[in-house]
Amino acid sequence: MKFSFIKSRDSRSNLLVREISYIAKxxxxxxxxxKRTFRQIRMEKIFRSSLVLVALSILVLVIAFxxxxxxxxxxxxxxxxxxxxxxKTWDPVANVYGTYPFLxxxxxxxxxxxxxxxxxxxxxxxxxxxxxxxGWFSEFLxxxxxxxxxxxxxxxxxxxxxxLVPIVRSMELKLGVTPYxxxxxxxxxxxxxxxxPYAASLGREMIRMVPSSLKEAAYSLGATRxxxxxxxxxxxxxxxxxxxxxxxxGRALGETMAVTMxxxxxxxxxxxxxxxxxxxxxxxxxxFTEAASTLYLSSLIELGLILFLVTVLINLIGKKxxxxxTTD
Amino acid sequence: MPQNIQYRLGKxxxxxxxxxxxxxxxxxxxxxxxxxILKEGFTKINWHFLVNLPKPVGETGGGIANALIxxxxxxxxxxxxxxxxxxxxxxxxxxxKKSRLSYWCRLSVDVLQGTPSIVVGIVxxxxxxxxxxxxxxxxxxxxxxxxxxPIVVRSTEETLKLLPSTLKEAGLALGLPYHKVILRxxxxxxxxxxxxxxxxxxxxIAGETAPLLFTAFGNPYFSTNILxxxxxxxxxxxxxxxxxxxxxHDLAWGAALILLIWVxxxxxxxxxxxxxxxxxx
Numbered sequence: 001m002k003f004s005f006i007k008s009r010d011s012r013s014n015l016l017v018r019e020i021s022y023i024a025k026x027x028x029x030x031x032x033x034x035k036r037t038f039r040q041i042r043m044e045k046i047f048r049s050s051l052v053l054v055a056l057s058i059l060v061l062v063i064a065f066x067x068x069x070x071x072x073x074x075x076x077x078x079x080x081x082x083x084x085x086x087x088k089t090w091d092p093v094a095n096v097y098g099t100y101p102f103l104x105x106x107x108x109x110x111x112x113x114x115x116x117x118x119x120x121x122x123x124x125x126x127x128x129x130x131x132x133x134x135g136w137f138s139e140f141l142x143x144x145x146x147x148x149x150x151x152x153x154x155x156x157x158x159x160x161x162x163x164l165v166p167i168v169r170s171m172e173l174k175l176g177v178t179p180y181x182x183x184x185x186x187x188x189x190x191x192x193x194x195x196x197p198y199a200a201s202l203g204r205e206m207i208r209m210v211p212s213s214l215k216e217a218a219y220s221l222g223a224t225r226x227x228x229x230x231x232x233x234x235x236x237x238x239x240x241x242x243x244x245x246x247x248x249x250g251r252a253l254g255e256t257m258a259v260t261m262x263x264x265x266x267x268x269x270x271x272x273x274x275x276x277x278x279x280x281x282x283x284x285x286x287x288f289t290e291a292a293s294t295l296y297l298s299s300l301i302e303l304g305l306i307l308f309l310v311t312v313l314i315n316l317i318g319k320k321x322x323x324x325x326t327t328d
Numbered sequence: 329m330p331q332n333i334q335y336r337l338g339k340x341x342x343x344x345x346x347x348x349x350x351x352x353x354x355x356x357x358x359x360x361x362x363x364x365i366l367k368e369g370f371t372k373i374n375w376h377f378l379v380n381l382p383k384p385v386g387e388t389g390g391g392i393a394n395a396l397i398x399x400x401x402x403x404x405x406x407x408x409x410x411x412x413x414x415x416x417x418x419x420x421x422x423x424x425k426k427s428r429l430s431y432w433c434r435l436s437v438d439v440l441q442g443t444p445s446i447v448v449g450i451v452x453x454x455x456x457x458x459x460x461x462x463x464x465x466x467x468x469x470x471x472x473x474x475x476x477x478p479i480v481v482r483s484t485e486e487t488l489k490l491l492p493s494t495l496k497e498a499g500l501a502l503g504l505p506y507h508k509v510i511l512r513x514x515x516x517x518x519x520x521x522x523x524x525x526x527x528x529x530x531x532x533i534a535g536e537t538a539p540l541l542f543t544a545f546g547n548p549y550f551s552t553n554i555l556x557x558x559x560x561x562x563x564x565x566x567x568x569x570x571x572x573x574x575x576x577h578d579l580a581w582g583a584a585l586i587l588l589i590w591v592x593x594x595x596x597x598x599x600x601x602x603x604x605x606x607x608x609x
Binding site: 063072123126127146155156229 | 337340455538587
């Protein structure tokens, strides 16, 4: 194989010799014989500046993102101001745009999903990080958790619509609430499944980084395994676990398709968690292509702007915490 | 707190059992979904399903050829746009670890990674769809390329960072120009990491629906024109699953199975690539 030399674990000095002989074998050898020409120097400069250009363009892309969202939502910011956030009715026909129902729906679904998923993701993190770091079953578990993250959200929504909704409906019948089936509770369940991998895989890495000397000290004082986990591992890795929760929350807030398919899409303020509702993302997905008037469109974009700012903020805080945790 | 040692050990065991129970329970939904979609989708897929167009409501049969081709094309163009940019960005970040631009660039990659996919759809609607005056596959590809970019940049950067600096120094010592050192030595050595990042990114965008809602839009007919609306698998699943017709549900189940197999296959390929060509120094 071409890169087989990489696999050998030689000492560092030996490696350099191999590197050079490897380079010598490659066809670039021919170009080495040629003296450095102006053409080469020019190419070098072009290459360097194009790298800078690409990095700049990524930065410009994000700034343009924000700029576009702000400019396009300007009409509704000007016309509605703060009544946009706290207005209780959303009625495009009457030209009334209050997003309170969607804010409420988004917060309900995301936090309910978070509450459902946390015990599961933490137990996976402890299972893979502390109890069984390796072995065929842990490999299997790890891979299936990664697959949960890989399944497209539209498939979760589809499955939820045809399997979860009837189950929830029969449950609601037993509880004596209106049996919609669809609604905030159902979408929270789907979301909970979808966000488990984010907190779990991060939590696993964080728990693995707990120094073994700390754990051994606790064991030598006579602590049981449970006590070690409770008094050493969890406190030590708590900021990392918190970052995992934040990343899950960011994912839950921005998730669109699965929620849109099972939440019911009504713009009325939900009275209980079994009521149908709407989230910010799902209302955009449903109404964006139908929005005829400028104000309607720009208020949908303002929703997108809020969603963008909130999720980005949560993600950045989460990443910052991870960075601090790993560099300490 | 005088506690019996037997009690404490029992508590420890009970906790372990609880953890194992919850962890195993977690995999249950995944397998329920996989089995259900396999069961529903498997009976729908045959040759006609793959080569025909969807029939109107009321007629049985029909296929999803337009969505299959459309999905492949949209993802292909997205990859063509995102891969060069992503790799170049990754190279810049790994070569300039501490410059001010790389700090801001890294931040913007993080921002892009956290951006909800529906917001990408909105922005691309205003950038491409509105000026061109029509929904188009091209705008869908660009939206997906933006979703793909952060993953490719990050994986390239992380891989190239792992390579020892002696590799680069050896190349430079032999008098190779900088761009050849990067393109012919550094990049081939980190090939597996870069490739697995690309495949992972493709797997991620293959199932994305939200950015396509306002860009590629969907199309019930066969189309390969990138300036016209185009159907794709996730869009077809969304539209047909939320429709009230059983024939369309059948099509959506088949499409869901194909999409699922495609995405899972790409993930498995990523796994194999990283294992096969693992960089060990």
